[in-house]
Amino acid sequence: MNDTKPASHLGIxxxxxxxMATAFAAGMWLSSTRxxxxxxxxxxxxxxxxxxxxxxxxVDQHGRPLEAADLRGHWSLMFFGFTHCPDVxxxxxxxxxxxxxxxxxxxxxxxxxxxxxxxxxxERDTPEVIAEYVNYFSPDFIxxxxxxxxxxxxxxxxxxxxxxxxxxxxxxxxxxxxxxFFVSPQLELLSVLTPPYTAADIVRRFTAxxxxxxxxx
Amino acid sequence: MxxxxxxxxxxxxxxLAAGPAAACDHLRAERGWLRQPPPGSDSAAAYLxxxxxxxxxxxxxxxxxxxxxxxxxxxxxxxxxxxxxxxLHAVEIAPGGRFEARPGGAHLMLVEPRQxxxxxxxxxxxxxxxxxxxxxxxxxxxxxxxxx
Numbered sequence: 387m388n389d390t391k392p393a394s395h396l397g398i399x400x401x402x403x404x405x406m407a408t409a410f411a412a413g414m415w416l417s418s419t420r421x422x423x424x425x426x427x428x429x430x431x432x433x434x435x436x437x438x439x440x441x442x443x444x445v446d447q448h449g450r451p452l453e454a455a456d457l458r459g460h461w462s463l464m465f466f467g468f469t470h471c472p473d474v475x476x477x478x479x480x481x482x483x484x485x486x487x488x489x490x491x492x493x494x495x496x497x498x499x500x501x502x503x504x505x506x507x508x509e510r511d512t513p514e515v516i517a518e519y520v521n522y523f524s525p526d527f528i529x530x531x532x533x534x535x536x537x538x539x540x541x542x543x544x545x546x547x548x549x550x551x552x553x554x555x556x557x558x559x560x561x562x563x564x565x566x567f568f569v570s571p572q573l574e575l576l577s578v579l580t581p582p583y584t585a586a587d588i589v590r591r592f593t594a595x596x597x598x599x600x601x602x603x
Numbered sequence: 604m605x606x607x608x609x610x611x612x613x614x615x616x617x618x619l620a621a622g623p624a625a626a627c628d629h630l631r632a633e634r635g636w637l638r639q640p641p642p643g644s645d646s647a648a649a650y651l652x653x654x655x656x657x658x659x660x661x662x663x664x665x666x667x668x669x670x671x672x673x674x675x676x677x678x679x680x681x682x683x684x685x686x687x688x689x690x691l692h693a694v695e696i697a698p699g700g701r702f703e704a705r706p707g708g709a710h711l712m713l714v715e716p717r718q719x720x721x722x723x724x725x726x727x728x729x730x731x732x733x734x735x736x737x738x739x740x741x742x743x744x745x746x747x748x749x750x751x
Contacts (some may be wrong), residue, residue, distance in 0.1 A: 406634070458740070469644045470642075470644055470645060470646045471646065471688075471708065472638075472640070472646040472648040472677075472688075472712045472713070472714075473648045473677070473688065473706060473707065473710045473712070474679055474686040474688075474707060475680050476638055476640075476641060476648075477638075477645075477706040477707055478747075491666055505607055508736075514643075515643040516643070517643075518641070518643040519641050519642060519643035519644060521642075522641035522642055522643075523641070538658035547684055547685050549749075551687075553690065554675065554690045555673045555675060555676075555714065557673075557714065559688045560685060561685055561686065561687040561688070562685060563685050563686075564681065564684065564685065564686035565684050580681070580684040581681050581684065581686060581707065582681065582707045589681050
């Protein structure tokens with residue numbers, strides 16, 4: 387069933403991944419237990435002490451620097467993937483485009499909210515490739531990538547895992563966290579919607595999280 | 604359909620499909636479609652439902668398409684929120700059973716298109732089985748899943 391194996395040249399730090407996954411799962415569990423009652427019906431997961439988006443240095447689809455500060459002041463729905471991903475990435479980005487049509491009508495998201503697609507395959511996904519790719523789904527989408535070390539740092543910050551795996555046909559794929567990451571205008575990672583999900587699920591989660599944030603004042 | 608060559612090929616395929624040969628011993632395909640690969644991507648996924656209308660189990664051993672350099676049966680699995688794509692070497696379908704490929708699950712991964720894939724073009728898929736002739740089916744290129 388499974389003939390894939392980790393690509394040795396990428397130097398995957400499995401132990402680190404396991405520690406991160408465990409910490410991530412534990413954090414999500416804690417958050418769900420601490421906030422389930424007080425959130426009054428939020429069906430999702432909120433971080434107890436939301437991680438702040440640390441300084442990162444990405445390059446956007448126009449070849450311009452994209453830094454954490456650029457996301458301040460509006461909501462960002464972040465998704466990590468790669469353009470050679472045949473199934474999950476186009477399915478998710480299409481769902482995000484449909485969701486965004488709905489979210490534009492919500493004042494919290496408004497015209498300034500952005501979907502941010504971060505490619506975890508900088509070897510193949512140049513800014514030019516990413517530009518064409520994200521524009522297919524929505525001209526409003528931001529697409530970005532960075533060096534592998536920069537992506538790993540961002541991954542540690544947000545709890546995003548990715549791992550290159552060789553395919554039977556000689557190519558490679560990248561296993562990756564496939565959640566939608568809800569980052570507030572104050573750059574706090576407030577929630578992660580884990581797959582599978584629909585456009586309606588994304589809208590529901592955003593509505594719940596943004597309303598919760600509003601109540602917190 | 605924008606490509607005349609594909610139109611002819613489609614007709615030939617329909618004639619072949621209507622012939623007497625037992626295609627993969629009672630294997631039947633329906634509700635197929637291929638997600639148009641976005642610009643910049645050389646990988647596409649096709650989805651469909653395969654039925655085993657026979658009285659014996661069937662084993663589908665692989666898929667190919669003349670429209671792509673490579674094709675594989677794949678499955679997306681979610682492990683702790685992480686999407687993993689894995690090769691399915693074979694798919695066994697019980698008598699009267701079905702195999703459903705759908706977004707976010709099993710799918711046919713098609714790599715390196717040999718032609719431009721415009722919306723509504725028809726793409727040939729060939730399924731090889733352990734027994735019988737291959738099943739040839741044609742699926743339309745679409746931007747998103749057809750509504751049931």
